[in-house]
Amino acid sequence: MSSEQLAAWGQTTAAQVRKDLSHFGSFGKRGLGYQAGELCERLRTLLGIDRSWKVALVGAGRIGLALYEYPAFRSRGYDCVAIFDSDPEKIGTAWGDQSICSLDVFERVMEERDVELVILAIPADAAQEVASRAVEAGVNGILNFAPIRLNVPDEIPVEDVNLVIELEALSFQITQRKKDV
Amino acid sequence: MSSEQLAAWGQTTAAQVRKDLSHFGSFGKRGLGYQAGELCERLRTLLGIDRSWKVALVGAGRIGLALYEYPAFRSRGYDCVAIFDSDPEKIGTAWGDQSICSLDVFERVMEERDVELVILAIPADAAQEVASRAVEAGVNGILNFAPIRLNVPDEIPVEDVNLVIELEALSFQITQRKKDV
DNA sequence: CTTACTTTGTGCAAGTTGTCACAATGATGT
DNA sequence: ACATCATTGTGACAACTTGCACAAAGTAAG
Ligand SMILES: NC(=O)c1ccc[n+]([C@@H]2O[C@H](COP(=O)([O-])OP(=O)(O)OC[C@H]3O[C@@H](n4cnc5c(N)ncnc54)[C@H](O)[C@@H]3O)[C@@H](O)[C@H]2O)c1
Ligand SMILES: NC(=O)c1ccc[n+]([C@@H]2O[C@H](COP(=O)([O-])OP(=O)(O)OC[C@H]3O[C@@H](n4cnc5c(N)ncnc54)[C@H](O)[C@@H]3O)[C@@H](O)[C@H]2O)c1
Numbered sequence: 001m002s003s004e005q006l007a008a009w010g011q012t013t014a015a016q017v018r019k020d021l022s023h024f025g026s027f028g029k030r031g032l033g034y035q036a037g038e039l040c041e042r043l044r045t046l047l048g049i050d051r052s053w054k055v056a057l058v059g060a061g062r063i064g065l066a067l068y069e070y071p072a073f074r075s076r077g078y079d080c081v082a083i084f085d086s087d088p089e090k091i092g093t094a095w096g097d098q099s100i101c102s103l104d105v106f107e108r109v110m111e112e113r114d115v116e117l118v119i120l121a122i123p124a125d126a127a128q129e130v131a132s133r134a135v136e137a138g139v140n141g142i143l144n145f146a147p148i149r150l151n152v153p154d155e156i157p158v159e160d161v162n163l164v165i166e167l168e169a170l171s172f173q174i175t176q177r178k179k180d181v
Numbered sequence: 182m183s184s185e186q187l188a189a190w191g192q193t194t195a196a197q198v199r200k201d202l203s204h205f206g207s208f209g210k211r212g213l214g215y216q217a218g219e220l221c222e223r224l225r226t227l228l229g230i231d232r233s234w235k236v237a238l239v240g241a242g243r244i245g246l247a248l249y250e251y252p253a254f255r256s257r258g259y260d261c262v263a264i265f266d267s268d269p270e271k272i273g274t275a276w277g278d279q280s281i282c283s284l285d286v287f288e289r290v291m292e293e294r295d296v297e298l299v300i301l302a303i304p305a306d307a308a309q310e311v312a313s314r315a316v317e318a319g320v321n322g323i324l325n326f327a328p329i330r331l332n333v334p335d336e337i338p339v340e341d342v343n344l345v346i347e348l349e350a351l352s353f354q355i356t357q358r359k360k361d362v
Numbered sequence: 363c364t365t366a367c368t369t370t371g372t373g374c375a376a377g378t379t380g381t382c383a384c385a386a387t388g389a390t391g392t
Numbered sequence: 393a394c395a396t397c398a399t400t401g402t403g404a405c406a407a408c409t410t411g412c413a414c415a416a417a418g419t420a421a422g
Contacts, residue, residue, distance in 0.1 A: 003399075004399085009330065032399070049349045049353060062246060062250055070243075076345050116355075117352075140355045149190070164254065166342060167257075171228075183368085185369085193410095194411070196410075196412070199369090200409090200411090210370075212367080212420095213418070214370085
């Protein structure tokens with residue numbers, strides 16, 4: 001695969017692809033391009049995503065269910081090893097092979113199962129408290145679906161997912177284009 | 182609210198906030214800061230997100246359900262006016278006040294209900310075909326959950342949501358930090 | 363009114379990112 | 393063996409972005 005092809009795929013330019021890759025080393029063969037499989041492998045290693053991670057899901061609601069049953073997580077190395085919820089109706093029931101735990105045992109379970117990442121799929125007003133407890137329990141990163149800016153130490157990365165903003169980005173592009181014409 | 186406060190909130194610097202805003206005009210009062218409500222309003226207008234949009238949901242599966250029942254969409258001006266699915270078991274049943282339509286009536290319904298945005302929550306191998314039909318039917322933008330790069334005309338914006346990549350971004354930051362220490 | 367204080371808007375300098383263009387390198391065919 | 397072709401890796405430069413610093417403008421209080 002040539003840098004030209006990679007650029008088309010990634011919506012950028014050939015020069016950009018080559019320069020970006022060159023920061024990590026020299027992967028291609030002149031006159032021939034890059035060997036896709038090998039490139040992919042080496043990049044996964046460089047990015048640190050060539051291993052699997054233990055994940056806990058907090059919030060067994062609608063979005064939590066969709067995520068839990070999403071096969072792409074497991075196949076890319078993200079193993080859900082615990083589910084938490086505060087709803088007494090849900091606690092004790094099971095999804096697949098995971099039974100839903102109470103937050104009372106949060107710290108113990110997090111440590112026992114060596115959880116590294118937490119997915120927060122709970123209402124905004126509960127998110128900060130659980131985030132703080134997760135950090136306290138030694139979590140390494142947080143994927144947050146609640147529409148709130150979490151306050152955590154600088155060294156703990158947080159990725160926010162905000163689907164409303166995605167829609168607004170579309171709306172913005174649409175109105176912008178209409179103006180240009 | 183001062184540029185200093187806005188900067189803390191948005192994880193940037195005060196100078197950056199002021200310069201960015203100054204591109205659109207002069208919103209603040211010296212010695213006093215910005216009036217938050219008014220600023221918000223004026224930015225929403227400038228960004229073209231001060232009106233409501235008609236949205237169709239394609240794919241009444243797990244993620245589709247979570248999205249459909251997510252109240253933040255409606256409250257920010259995104260009205261779901263149609264749901265489509267290909268599963269005969271689902272067609273004809275209703276979610277709230279919307280009954281699920283067959284793709285047979287896709288073009289007709291899209292036009293009748295004046296759909297402007299489409300949310301694609303269907304398997305990757307069906308996404309391209311529906312995307313093309315949606316464009317043909319005059320849609321203005323697509324929010325795509327399927328893990329595939331859609332091929333649509335340049336003038337139709339597409340926003341991709343890929344949650345695996347969000348997790349991988351976390352993993353990357355974590356390994357990176359470990360190396361620095 | 364005047365003085366002390368706060369905060370904006372912006373010119374300028376420093377830093378970062380993207381593009382161009384081309385020598386170097388290897389593949390391929392005669 | 394050689395000529396031709398495709399494509400990389402990179403230096404030089406252009407374009408863009410960010411941060412600094414300060415005059416201008418406004419508030420507040422005596
Ligand atoms: N549904 C969506 O499409 C969507 C999209 C983006 C973001 N979000 C956000 O994700 C979060 C969850 O959304 P949802 O639609 O799944 O809501 P939901 O109401 O279906 O589920 C929330 C779950 O969290 C549990 N819960 C409440 N407080 C808790 C606590 N303190 N600890 C543990 N569990 C607790 C509830 O029992 C429930 O099971 C919300 O913050 C929402 O804004 C949802
Ligand atoms: N579940 C998640 O958390 C999640 C997260 C991110 C992305 N995704 C992606 O979103 C898509 C849907 O995921 P899901 O978990 O909701 O799957 P799902 O199997 O629960 O739902 C898919 C739905 O699409 C319908 N469908 C299939 N082919 C169709 C077609 N041609 N036209 C209309 N409807 C059709 C099915 O009948 C089903 O109702 C997939 O591409 C998946 O990769 C899912």
